[in-house]
Amino acid sequence: MELHANSRQKITKKRKIKIFYGTQTGNAKMLADNLYREATERGHEAEVIDLKTYDPEDNLVTEGENGVWIVLFVSTYTDGTPPEGSEWFCKWLEESSTDFRIPKALLKDLHYAVFGLGNSLYTENYNAVGKKVDRFLKELSAKPILPVGLGDENVAESLKGGMEKDFTAWKKEFWKKSKKVKDDDTAVKDTCGTGKKTCDGKCKCKEDGGKCSSEEEEEEGEDLYETTTEEEDNAEELLNEDRDGSSLQTTNGVVDLEDLGKVMQTMKKAKVRRKKEESAQSTGEPREMVTPMLKKALEKQGYRLIGSHSGVKLCRWTKSMLRGRGGCYKHAFYGIESHRCMETTPSLACANKCVFCWRHHTNPVGTEWRWKMDDPNTVFQGALDNHVGLIKQFKGVPGVKAERFAEGLEPQHCALSLVGEPIMYPEINRFIELLHGKGISSFLVTNAQFPDAISNLVPVTQLYVSIDASTKESLKKIDRPLFKDFWERFIDSLKALSAKRQRTVYRLTLVKAWNTDELDNYADLVSLGKPDFIEIKGVTYCGESKASSLTMQNVPWHEEVVHFVKQLTDRLDGYEIASEHEHSNCILIANTKFKVDGEWWTWIDYPKFHQLVKDFNQSQKTFSAEDYMAKTPSWAVFGAKEQGFDPVETRFFRKKQKDIGGC
Numbered sequence: 001m002e003l004h005a006n007s008r009q010k011i012t013k014k015r016k017i018k019i020f021y022g023t024q025t026g027n028a029k030m031l032a033d034n035l036y037r038e039a040t041e042r043g044h045e046a047e048v049i050d051l052k053t054y055d056p057e058d059n060l061v062t063e064g065e066n067g068v069w070i071v072l073f074v075s076t077y078t079d080g081t082p083p084e085g086s087e088w089f090c091k092w093l094e095e096s097s098t099d100f101r102i103p104k105a106l107l108k109d110l111h112y113a114v115f116g117l118g119n120s121l122y123t124e125n126y127n128a129v130g131k132k133v134d135r136f137l138k139e140l141s142a143k144p145i146l147p148v149g150l151g152d153e154n155v156a157e158s159l160k161g162g163m164e165k166d167f168t169a170w171k172k173e174f175w176k177k178s179k180k181v182k183d184d185d186t187a188v189k190d191t192c193g194t195g196k197k198t199c200d201g202k203c204k205c206k207e208d209g210g211k212c213s214s215e216e217e218e219e220e221g222e223d224l225y226e227t228t229t230e231e232e233d234n235a236e237e238l239l240n241e242d243r244d245g246s247s248l249q250t251t252n253g254v255v256d257l258e259d260l261g262k263v264m265q266t267m268k269k270a271k272v273r274r275k276k277e278e279s280a281q282s283t284g285e286p287r288e289m290v291t292p293m294l295k296k297a298l299e300k301q302g303y304r305l306i307g308s309h310s311g312v313k314l315c316r317w318t319k320s321m322l323r324g325r326g327g328c329y330k331h332a333f334y335g336i337e338s339h340r341c342m343e344t345t346p347s348l349a350c351a352n353k354c355v356f357c358w359r360h361h362t363n364p365v366g367t368e369w370r371w372k373m374d375d376p377n378t379v380f381q382g383a384l385d386n387h388v389g390l391i392k393q394f395k396g397v398p399g400v401k402a403e404r405f406a407e408g409l410e411p412q413h414c415a416l417s418l419v420g421e422p423i424m425y426p427e428i429n430r431f432i433e434l435l436h437g438k439g440i441s442s443f444l445v446t447n448a449q450f451p452d453a454i455s456n457l458v459p460v461t462q463l464y465v466s467i468d469a470s471t472k473e474s475l476k477k478i479d480r481p482l483f484k485d486f487w488e489r490f491i492d493s494l495k496a497l498s499a500k501r502q503r504t505v506y507r508l509t510l511v512k513a514w515n516t517d518e519l520d521n522y523a524d525l526v527s528l529g530k531p532d533f534i535e536i537k538g539v540t541y542c543g544e545s546k547a548s549s550l551t552m553q554n555v556p557w558h559e560e561v562v563h564f565v566k567q568l569t570d571r572l573d574g575y576e577i578a579s580e581h582e583h584s585n586c587i588l589i590a591n592t593k594f595k596v597d598g599e600w601w602t603w604i605d606y607p608k609f610h611q612l613v614k615d616f617n618q619s620q621k622t623f624s625a626e627d628y629m630a631k632t633p634s635w636a637v638f639g640a641k642e643q644g645f646d647p648v649e650t651r652f653f654r655k656k657q658k659d660i661g662g663c
C-alpha cells in the first residue's frame with residue numbers, strides 16, 4: 001500500500017523568519033541554529049543573526065512592515081544583565097518603550113517570539129533579560145506569536161526538565177501557534193502539488209481523495225510535530241527529511257507505508273517513554289543532574305561520566321608520571337604518586353560559576369541536592385573502573401614505564417577536586433569510607449559554601465578549602481556564587497575547617513590584578529580557619545573563553561607568586577614557606593608544627609593514615625595531622641636547586657605550554 005508523499009506536507013505558509021540570538025557561552029546560538037534547521041526543513045525562508053551585528057533602530061520597524069517574523073533567543077547574565085553584545089538591542093528596546101516621543105504602536109506590524117535562557121537559581125533575576133525583551137516588544141505593540149519561553153538550566157526546577165526540554169516544548173508550541181497567525185498578506189502561500197498557486201483540482205493529492213496541500217492552511221489535523229524526546233525528534237527528522245525525499249524510500253513521489261510505519265512506531269514508543277517520565281515527575285521523583293546536552297559537552301572535554309552525577313578524568317600529571325616525566329605539586333608537597341592518582345567527583349554540580357572554571361561553564365549548578373542520587377557503591381566502583389580503563393589505554397604507549405603502568409592500575413590516591421562540589425553529594429561520607437577501605441587516600445576540595453557538610457565530614461587525608469578571594473566583593477566577582485549569603489557561608493566554612501583535626505589546606509589561586517593585593521585580608525582569613533597548609537598557585541590560562549574575561553595578563557610569573565607568598569608569610573604567625581613546585585607555579589606555606597628539629601615534615605605517611613582511620617572506625621579514637629606526617633625530601637624543600645622537581649624523573653619541556661594545571 002502506498003501513500004502520496006505530498007499529502008503529509010503540513011507546511012501551509014512560507015514565512016520569512018529572522019532568528020536572533022544573544023549569547024555569552026553559545027547556548028542561545030545553539031537553540032537558534034536548531035530552530036533555523038527546522039524552519040528551513042518546513043520550507044520557511046529563515047536566517048540566523050547575532051544580536052551583536054544588528055541595529056534595531058535602523059531595521060526593526062521595517063521587519064514588521066515587510067512581514068518578517070522575528071524570534072529571539074537571549075540569555076541572562078550576572079545580576080540580570082544581557083550577554084555581551086546584546087546590550088544595545090536591549091537598551092534600544094527599553095528606551096523606545098519608555099520614551100514618550102516614540103509612538104506606542106511603533107512595532108504594531110511585527111510578529112515575534114522570545115525564548116529566554118536562564119537559571120531559576122538566580123531567583124529574582126531569573127531570565128530577567130528574556131522577560132524584559134518580551135515586555136518591551138509588547139509595550140511597542142509587537143504581536144507575540146506565543147508567550148515568552150523560559151528555558152531553565154536548573155534541571156530540578158525547570159518546568160519540563162532542563163533547558164533542552166523547555167526549548168523542545170516551546171518549539172512545538174511555536175510551530176503549532178504559528179499556523180494560527182492570521183496575516184495572509186504577509187505570508188507567502190504554499191503552492192499545490194502541481195506547482196501552481198491555486199489548485200486546479202487535478203493534483204496528486206486530490207487523487208487520494210484528500211485535500212490539496214495548498215488548502216490545508218487552517219486545518220489542525222494530526223500534529224506531526226508533537227515531539228519532545230530525542231527519539232521522537234529523530235522520528236520527526238526522518239519525516240522532515242522525507243519532505244525533500246532524501247530519507248524514506250520513495251518512488252515517483254510515493255512512500256512505502258512500511259517505512260512510514262517504522263517511523264510512527266518509533267514515535268509511539270518514545271511517547272510512551274515520555275509519558276512514563278512525566279508520570280515519574282508528577283510523583284515527585286527527582287530528575288537526573290546531567291542532561292543529555294551536558295553529557296555530550298562533558299564527554300567532549302574528556303570526562304567519563306558515571307551514573308547521573310559523577311565523573312572521572314585522567315589528569316595530565318598522571319600521564320606525565322606514567323612516563324617518568326614528573327609528578328604534580330602534590331608529589332613534591334605531600335608525596336603522592338601522580339600515576340596512582342584518580343581524579344574524580346561524585347557531584348558535577350556546584351554552587352558557584354567561578355571564572356577559573358571557564359572550561360566547565362557547561363556544569364550544572366545548584367544550592368542543594370535536588371537530583372536523582374546514585375548510591376555510593378555504584379559511584380565508587382564506576383569511578384575506579386573508568387579510571388583503570390583510562391590508564392589501560394596507555395599500555396604499550398612509547399615512553400610509558402612498565403612498572404608505573406602496573407602501579408597505575410591500582411590507584412592509591414583520590415583527588416576529589418575534578419570539577420563540581422564533592423561535598424554536595426549526600427553520601428560523601430560513605431564514598432570516602434569506600435576509598436579508605438581500598439587503601440586509597442582522599443584529598444577533598446570544597447568551595448566553602450557548605451559549612452554544615454564540612455562539619456559533618458568524616459576524617460579525610462587532606463581537606464581543602466578554595467580561597468579564591470579575601471573580600472566579599474572580590475569573591476562575588478571571581479566565584480560568581482549562587483547563594484545570596486555566600487560570604488557568611490564562606491566564613492562559616494573556614495570556622496568549620498578550624499575545628500577539624502586532620503590535615504587542612506587553604507588553596508589560593510592568584511589572578512593578577514584581581515586578587516593579588518589583598519594581603520591583610522588573606523592574613524585575617526588564615527587566623528580564622530587556622531589551616532595546616534596554604535597552597536598558593538598562579539592561575540592557569542588555557543585560552544580565550546566567552547564565559548570568562550581572564551587573559552594571559554592575569555597569569556602571574558613564578559617570581560610574582562614567590563613575592564606574594566613572602567609578603568603573606570611575613571603577616572602570619574607560626575607559618576613559613578616549606579616547599580615549592582616551580583613546574584606548576586605553586587608554593588607551599590606550612591604551619592611550623594610540621595617543622596621538626598629544623599626539618600620539614602609536610603609529606604604523608606599513607607599506611608599510617610589508613611591504620612589511624614581503621615582505629616577511628618573501630619573505636620572512634622581520634623587522631624591529628626601530626627600523627628601521620630612524614631619527612632619532606634630535600635629536593636622538595638623551598639630553596640632547593642631542584643625547585644620541587646623529583647630528581648628521579650626526567651624533565652620534559654613542552655613546545656607549547658598548554659596546560660600546566662592539575663587539581
Ligand SMILES: Cc1cc2nc3c(=O)[nH]c(=O)nc-3n(C[C@H](O)[C@H](O)[C@H](O)COP(=O)(O)O)c2cc1C
Binds near residue numbers: 026083119120122127
Ligand atoms: C556568571 C553567570 C551568571 C548568570 N546569571 C544569571 C542570572 O542572573 N539569571 C539567570 O536566569 N541566569 C543566569 N545565568 C545562567 C545563564 O543564563 C545560562 O547559563 C544560559 O544557558 C547561558 O546561555 P548562553 O550560553 O547563550 O549565554 C548565569 C550564568 C553565569 C555563568
Ligand code: SF4
Binds near residue numbers: 315318328339
Ligand atoms: S594534579 Fe590532582 S589529580 Fe592530578 S595527579 Fe596531582 S593530585 Fe592527582
